[in-house]
Amino acid sequence: MSELTSVVTRLEASLVTPIGSSFPIESEPDVVAQLLALKRSPNTRRAYSKDIKDFFQVIVESEPTRDLVLEFLHLEQTQAVQLVLNYKAKLINKELKAATINRRLAALKSLTKIGRNIGVCNYTLENIPREKNQPYRDTTGVDKDAINRVFVLAEQVKKAKTHRSRLKGIRDYALLRLLWGNALRRGEISSSNISDFNFGAKTLLIIGKGSGGEKQKITLPPKSAIAISEWLLARGEDAIDAPLFTAVDNANYGKRLSGNAIYTMVDKLCVAAGIPKKMSPHRIRHSAITAALDATDGNIRKVQKLSRHKDINTVMTYDDNRSNDQDEMSQLLDDLI
Template sequence: MNQSELSTHHLETSLSAKIERCFAPLLDSDPDVLQQLLADKHSLNTKRAYEKDVTDFFQTMTGKPPSRDSVLEFLHLEERQAVAVVLKYKAKLISGEGRKAPLTEATVNRRLAALKSLIEMGRKMGTCCFSLEDIKGEKAQKYRDTAGIETHAFERILGQCDRATLAGKRDYALLRLLWGNALRRNEVSQLNVSDFDPGVATLRILGKGRGTQSEIVDLGPATVRAIADWLDARGGNSAPQAPLFTSLDFAHFGHRLTGDGIRKIVVRHSENAGVKKQMSPHRIRHSAITAALDATDDNVRKVQKLSRHKKLDTLMIYDDNRGRDQQDVTEMLDGMF
């Protein structure tokens, strides 16, 4: 057999070979649909949220956490059966049956969305032939309360940080960053030392809903000094991939500061400052956006660069909520007689 005939033989052999010869190890007769759904998400926080919501469904309806078999059993139901089960689950969420209290509309919708994503993944993998299109979410008003705190109140919170201590330097830098850039707590938690560039006063963040795509935000001079002061005082592990903000308690010293850890810092300093409103990192974000609208004379397009809301309509809700139009009109009517 000459070289040409040999090449032709190899080509014909390859074309006639069964696909299973190469891909059989990758094909699973009983796929783990939930794990595939989680693997399809970039953000660790998104993975945790989906897993938590799907687990709640199976725990509520079967009394057990999800397994490969129980997920497949659910996905193999007939559509009328699946819809009936999910409607019962939705009713339990709304009524609060078996829980401390009924869940909010937004939480109900999130749980349903997680189930629909699980079913969609099942459809893609050929293990499910129904959908939940007939099950509608609850009407939920987004951003019902965007009212934050006044600038002077946040100044009091900053004043609670003892900048002579390591914890005080960290908390001061953290709070300034939350206010000056209206960041979300998970955006702050994910920051590494290499994301901070004091030379050009910028920070690289992983924004909400952007997967692994980062974006650069500019920092104010006071925030740059505060972060640099914290890093200088911290010393130790300041390698590029080290977390920018770390825990200082005995049990978790040096570990990345979690979103909940950030929340606790905000709550503690707010209470010490005598702030009565329930505070959180997101409340600071609301406060910063509202203050920015005031400072820019309602320039929503300019403030959109700060808030990084994709839709201008979302930012307009902040603008509407900060106004006192209803009160003004009520007082006008009240004064007519």
Template sequence: MSNIAVTTENTELTMLAITNQDILTDFVADKRSTKTKHEYAKDLKDFFKTITGDEPTPQRVSEFLHLDRFKAIALVLRYKQILVERGLKEATVNRRLSAIKSLVNYANKIGQCSYTLIDIKSEKVRPYRDTSGITPDVFKKMLAVPNRDTLMGKRDYALLRLLWDNALRRGEVSSLSIGDLDLDSRRLWILGKGRGSQKEAIAVSVQTIKALQEWLQARRETDINSPVFISLSSRAIGHRLTTTSIYRIVSAIALDAGITKQLSPHRIRHSSVTAALEATNGDVRRVQKLSRHSNLNTLMIYDDNRLSHQGEITDLLADLV
């Protein structure tokens, strides 16, 4: 009897600890990717600040998770409408809704929420409606901007070459460490989008390898755990370049090159993929090895935009009347 009493008491204490735990912190910590942790925390903070006017404290989170199902759905739908009224893109609205749904599902699994948000529908999104970018000749103008006699010029030139030659995402570039680079075999280990913690090897061009060598030799950095690309500003010198910093560098170089179109690292990725399709006469399977799109249909959108079949048919119709 005494053993049963002790067991019951321990169970009650365990349940009390679970009830009072910081579910939001545990939920975010359960995510593998640092970027995912940051985005979920930011999106959920916006939800609670918008709906309650308060930070997502353990008490506020618990109150939300213990709402009546219909009240919770009504609350999230109201938040969704607010996001739409803010003029946010469909993908951004869906990401924030996904964060809320994931939190609720997590709480449901551990017995801290009795409902789900399965009835909350996402906004319809057509991916990559605009895959336009710049031509190789225009990108050459960007490559000519960095002064390669300076440390910053060497860094920016290597950064541009890597973005173009390998169609990398800025997050993939930001996360690179020196140990991820094998100069002899011309290979680079990257943490690709949606790959979890598993890195994948990609081949690097001779031109990019040379640019990286010049940059790293000028830095005189030998620590393999050091970032490949670092800040050179006085306020953050030596720190890993953030995705925001990479965006700003690319935008500034584009302006210096006389490019009036707003250019970003992802726009360079679009440009590289489109140029690769052009160079291979639309061989989407070969180009998929470069872009690493999991869905081949995404590349078909690039190819359709490149060929502009709709424009051709429009011209044909115009000639008929």
């Protein structure tokens, strides 16, 4: 029996008493629960929970119970690294994207880190290398004419015969205004409350990516502020602690609109508007950032204020993909011969 097989066998049989535990059995810590409790973003919590679950299902074909997780954390350094490298190899064989593999490894590294902090783990996975990301990604989105067709369609829905359909149209139009006019992410919209919106000042408080849960104020263009105001008026909600955007279907009426629901809304509207490219809220964000670069002749500093990317090199990637300088230079060289 190989060392790896032995490790897996021990993990499978670990549901009674974890090896080497310094905690009494009745007070064994739920390390996964503690890890997720420290993550502010609901999206991060869901992703880490899913990634940790995937690891244990792939390696030992079991749910990550408290005791099974502890048994994993009680392994020796060489055993744990070998186990995770084997898992990484399986992910590579599935031809998963580098970003997905790196996120799953990050979840396991975070799990062992909190395990070390509370004294139930004596090893680290930090030396396990990340997969190299492909540096190029399509950030161009679609042009403003295509986006305009989506807005026209959303405006038509606002004139629907039934109240519920009109309400959905008014809401979706306001959502599109935020996705386009402020290049917001769907999670930033979903997490906002009515109290975060100030029509008089034309501002909205959002919890931006990497903000640590701190709200930041963004200025809204007039059309966006008016669209949100029309949605709130049509909805008839005035409780300031209520979600800014809610579902209007029968099954979920009044509940906070999820990021997935915003994704579905964008996808359906763009398909109906005849856009062949697969669209999402983030694709509209891409489109807005690219359009802003076009309109400002590539003013990266100004556009960074819109995109709120911490690293200006990210904005430069948008600019490079937009301008396609490589094609221009290649044609110049071609004309020389």
